[in-house]
Amino acid sequence: MQLDWTGIDHVTKVDPEKAMPSDPASLLAATDLVMVGGSDGVTEENTIATIEAVRDAAPDVPIFQEPYNADQVTKETVDAVDVLSVPAVYNGDMKHFVGKHVSMYAQLASKPSSMMGTSLPVVGSVIESKAEGVVADLTEKIVGEGYVIQHTDSAAARTAGATEPFTTEEVAGAALATETFYGFPIFYVEYSGTYGGPADVEAAAAHLEDTVLLYGGGIDSREKAEEILDAGADAVVVGDCFHDDREKFTETIPRR
Numbered sequence: 346m347q348l349d350w351t352g353i354d355h356v357t358k359v360d361p362e363k364a365m366p367s368d369p370a371s372l373l374a375a376t377d378l379v380m381v382g383g384s385d386g387v388t389e390e391n392t393i394a395t396i397e398a399v400r401d402a403a404p405d406v407p408i409f410q411e412p413y414n415a416d417q418v419t420k421e422t423v424d425a426v427d428v429l430s431v432p433a434v435y436n437g438d439m440k441h442f443v444g445k446h447v448s449m450y451a452q453l454a455s456k457p458s459s460m461m462g463t464s465l466p467v468v469g470s471v472i473e474s475k476a477e478g479v480v481a482d483l484t485e486k487i488v489g490e491g492y493v494i495q496h497t498d499s500a501a502a503r504t505a506g507a508t509e510p511f512t513t514e515e516v517a518g519a520a521l522a523t524e525t526f527y528g529f530p531i532f533y534v535e536y537s538g539t540y541g542g543p544a545d546v547e548a549a550a551a552h553l554e555d556t557v558l559l560y561g562g563g564i565d566s567r568e569k570a571e572e573i574l575d576a577g578a579d580a581v582v583v584g585d586c587f588h589d590d591r592e593k594f595t596e597t598i599p600r601r
């Protein structure tokens with residue numbers, strides 16, 4: 346699937362395991378896209394509830410589901426979102442680069458061809474579903490994210506088995522490989538929980554033309570957001586301060 350990233354420079358990552366802030370509509374009014382996902386305590390149920398709350402608060406904002414496990418992906422979640430963006434972690438363990446993806450697609454591949462048809466089904470409960478069209482919807486909405494997890498003392502890193510960050514040179518290589526070899530539509534520099542500065546973004550941006558470059562981690566001011574955008578990111582991803590600090594969150598909206 347091709348992504349139209351026009352006009353998107355601020356992404357809010359909403360964690361279904363955390364409480365929504367009060368009056369989310371006023372907070373989300375200025376963001377361009379919402380990603381729903383987190384590494385701990387995320388279920389199909391809290392994912393759906395979060396997607397619905399975000400839709401109510403910001404009906405015009407595109408919503409991506411970013412799962413960390415196939416069991417969070419169901420017909421309901423796929424129907425409810427615009428895009429399913431699935432990480433492939435370059436500096437994690439094998440399970441988080443090929444293992445989880447192959448087991449998901451193995452389940453899809455085991456479906457009788459009558460269920461695959463022109464449109465087909467999904468994962469988790471979707472795998473069990475007899476509904477036609479589920480696989481088709483999944484196939485239409487799924488995109489891969491080439492992921493580098495640089496803050497190794499984080500829940501995301503522990504989940505994915507990312508014990509060592511990439512060097513700047515390796516980040517550049519992973520970006521070039523994403524653009525020219527792996528072909529994922531998104532390259533994601535993840536510093537979840539801490540601010541990593543512009544160096545990795547600069548190194549990656551030099552090699553990306555068709556690939557969307559996202560940076561997330563520790564963005565809590567306009568200065569940081571703009572430093573990352575100036576370094577060549579297509580968008581900043583803001584997670585923790587959406588839940589924890591509405592004043593700081595509001596400051597992360599870049600000047601346009």
Ligand SMILES: CC(C)=CCC/C(C)=C/CC/C(C)=C/CC/C(C)=C/COP(=O)(O)OP(=O)(O)O
Pocket residue numbers: 360382383384385412413414415418431432433434440441442445446449468499500501502504505537538584
């Ligand atoms: C095949 C399917 C459907 C899914 C999973 C495939 C893979 C490889 C998933 C990787 C999941 C992963 C570790 C993603 C990292 C992104 C993430 C959820 C980051 C942040 O989570 P927080 O809950 O904010 O944790 P922190 O404490 O690190 O901020």
Ligand SMILES: O=P(O)(O)OC[C@@H](O)CO
Pocket residue numbers: 358501535536537538539560561562563564582583584585586
């Ligand atoms: O929570 P923060 O540190 O803002 O990071 C955002 C996002 O990249 C996490 O997946």
Ligand SMILES: [Mg+2]
Pocket residue numbers: 537538584585
């Ligand atoms: Mg976080």
